[in-house]
């Protein structure tokens with residue numbers, strides 16, 4: 384199969400799994416990308432998949448309107464291939480003949496030769512007539528759109544707009560291995576310009592994305608990819624040198640690695656309830672050169688009787704499971720998969736995690752509650768309710784550089800300061 388055709392075949396398979404079978408974009412791409420040896424083909428596959436998911440709210444109604452009969456339940460692969468075709472013509476503006484030929488050929492390669500003519504006709508019509516104008520709010524399910532508009536009336540249009548655009552590439556320089564300015568010079572030698580940000584001591588920002596393989600010293604752990612908002616966790620928690628730290632929800636390990644890069648003398652226990660995610664934690668810590676400093680364990684943080692040794696922690700990072708509504712620009716499939724019913728369960732799980740981990744904190748210790756959500760139920764309201772039922776907890780204010788004041792914490796909205804949406808609240812236990 385010609386490589387251009389294989390990219391379209393894989394794009395259709397990834398999109399079919401994500402759109403019609405509830406699979407995550409990240410895991411589907413992780414499985415599909417290694418099948419393409421050429422990095423340019425891998426970049427194209429990613430670009431098509433992201434653009435198709437971001438534009439689906441415009442492409443799908445137009446396609447359905449142009450079809451003579453509605454596609455049946457077994458037509459998932461056809462619809463997915465058509466979405467991939469629309470993304471190439473519209474968002475990616477690929478030369479029409481190449482995009483059309485390869486996508487029509489992909490219909491044959493997908494075992495649908497009888498639909499190659501239909502794919503050709505529909506994509507030619509898309510090319511001629513185009514799609515309705517973009518309305519980034521239209522990509523969000525109405526229940527989420529309404530909650531965000533109610534919580535952030537002035538900022539909601541900017542939230543929707545930022546969530547429809549790819550973010551910059553934020554790097555975290557491993558200060559245990561190289562000074563940031565020295566790494567910036569290495570990037571420059573490789574032809575990559577990077578900016579610093581006054582809020583972030585270890586960060587460099589590249590406005591044009593590059594594959595990690597193009598980053599000097601990536602494999603040796605000189606640098607990792609981590610959004611600026613996520614890098615602020617280390618500043619907000621700021622454990623004392625050599626402190627005993629619990630990272631209660633650690634996978635894939637980005638924040639644990641950052642804490643240890645800053646202070647290899649920390650005594651850090653990284654927990655995650657999902658054992659399948661622990662190899663990623665270990666890989667990330669190993670690449671950063673800090674794996675032997677950490678203890679990594681599969682365990683449920685809400686059930687300390689099963690794993691806790693009885694010694695309290697000086698500092699706890701609770702980077703809780705959440706709706707991920709602050710990172711839609713990096714994971715557009717969140718808008719497909721999130722259900723209103725999930726939210727109540729997440730809010731309950733977060734409350735249980737707060738109560739259970741609070742009991743493990745020493746008097747005078749700090750717990751940092753963090754989410755990549757922008758919904759008050761998971762953030763300001765969650766922390767207010769915790770403070771109301773926990774007499775020995777008080778909030779310690781975070782500075783403005785963490786975003787808008789939101790109850791006892793701070794909220795950055797997606798795209799603000801070029802970063803992901805994130806919430807942080809710093810909680811201190813009475814002595």
Ligand SMILES: C[S@@+](CC[C@H](N)C(=O)[O-])C[C@H]1O[C@@H](n2cnc3c(N)ncnc32)[C@H](O)[C@@H]1O
Nearest residue numbers: 632633634635636637638655656657683684702
């Ligand atoms: C937002 S992610 C953490 C990201 C991580 N801190 C980082 O910076 O790379 C939330 C994690 O919480 C884990 N989790 C959910 N419930 C948990 C529980 N009860 N105990 C421990 N981990 C849990 C999930 O498996 C998921 O990996």
